Amino acid sequence: MSILDGWLDADVLLTDPPYGIDYQSGSRRADLAASILGDKDTAARDTALTAWGDRPALVFGTWRIPRPERTHTRLIWDTKGALGMGDLSVPWKPSDQEIYVLGKGFTGRRDSNVLTCPPVQSTAKNGRLHPHEKPIDLLWRLIDKCPAGVIADPFAGSGSTLVAAATAGRRAVGVELNERYCEVIAKRLAQGALNFGSAS
Template identity: 25%
Template sequence: MSDSRAWLDQVYCEDALAGLARIPDGAVDLILTDPPYNLGKDYGNASDQQTVEEYLRWTEEWIAAALPKLKPNGSLYIFLTWRFSPEIFVMLKRRMTMMNEIIWDRRVPSMGGSVRSYSSVHDTIGFFVKRKDYYFDLDAVRIAYDAATKKARSRSIFVGAKWLEIGYNPKDLWSVSRLHKEHPERADHPTQKPLEIIERMVKASCPPDGVVLDLFMGSGTTALAAKRCGRRFVGFELNQDYCDIIHARLAALDAAPAGAGAKAGAKPPAKRAPAKRAGTAAVKKAAAKPGAKKPKPETVTL
């Protein structure tokens, strides 16, 4: 008899639309995913190079296939570009309740850019839930007040105030630097998201030992964040090169000394020589060589 939970803590190198059948309905606490933005990037396939109609039809297809996997009190976070977020938010609003539109300010320096429009320096994140009693642990993601603020609130009416001691609620504007080429967390992927952002979502919206699903694993940051936060994960990545990166990053985390998870989790895999795929542009490869420096990725595609 096969193990009904054998799909846990797995990253499958396959199309998510085909692989979702592995996951039972109602088994996932959180869907956290960063699909292709359809901006023409090369992920080793044509997933980011569709017509507008094809892209929106494909998006509706994977949303319809993924949402049944969520538990009734589950949540979803989705990274998007402003170019398509209105249409995709409407798709999701037909099925879920929208709690926030989060703006990720990537802290891009003001250099160059279009002379006919304003420079785009943010990504849009949608936070959706299935029903009113969704899981959300605010205390796990509060931001500590600095010493100056605490000192300014030293009057007797503030003494013992919980909010002053445990910090404040993160706002819906997250100013976190993108991962530059030399960043120690960087892997060889063009749209890698920072662990800081992904871990905030995991801690807030997935209970301890809960399950996080990512349909477009990319560099594997969702899997890494789940593991570092004591959650389970499952995901899909179509590009074998990125699958190699994910497995190398997870292996580095496993090999790290106790208490060094953050450091080890951030180490990127070693780079291999670029390899060409049949019918696609060259895709950089990363190998799991311990100690070798590697750049880090961001997102994934189907």
């Protein structure tokens, strides 16, 4: 089984797909891309979720775009006021992102749907590896309530979901089309914490 096919054999999906907002960063980032592949529309997200079916999934997104079909719960990631400038014509700046819950089987203590966690530093010189990198602490909290089994991330980016899964003692499989980010993922997982073999 190849990794490209293998993600569909996993047990739970945790992913940060291209939202479909055609994001273009206006900030000067010497080593970070201003945008990501496939972010012109929701086609990549929707194709992956159609293939995934009605199994358990946690999917990052935004209120600007229609939520994925079968979303039954919305989580809010409170970034503690650190999430860019937003619309400068209003006296509020964005400080949250949405996470959509699809499927069943999530477990654990019943908590608030608002998860407060600072984001990864905004520039590469401060350690950021990807323009949309998610913090490991936030991913741990999500993984903690995921059903047992292998975690899939078909939009792996810099591999944060894979790193979080490995450090949580969970097996995971990821797919990333950008070769540069594949190299970043390989470096982050260089200690061999993850088994990329059969998902069974």
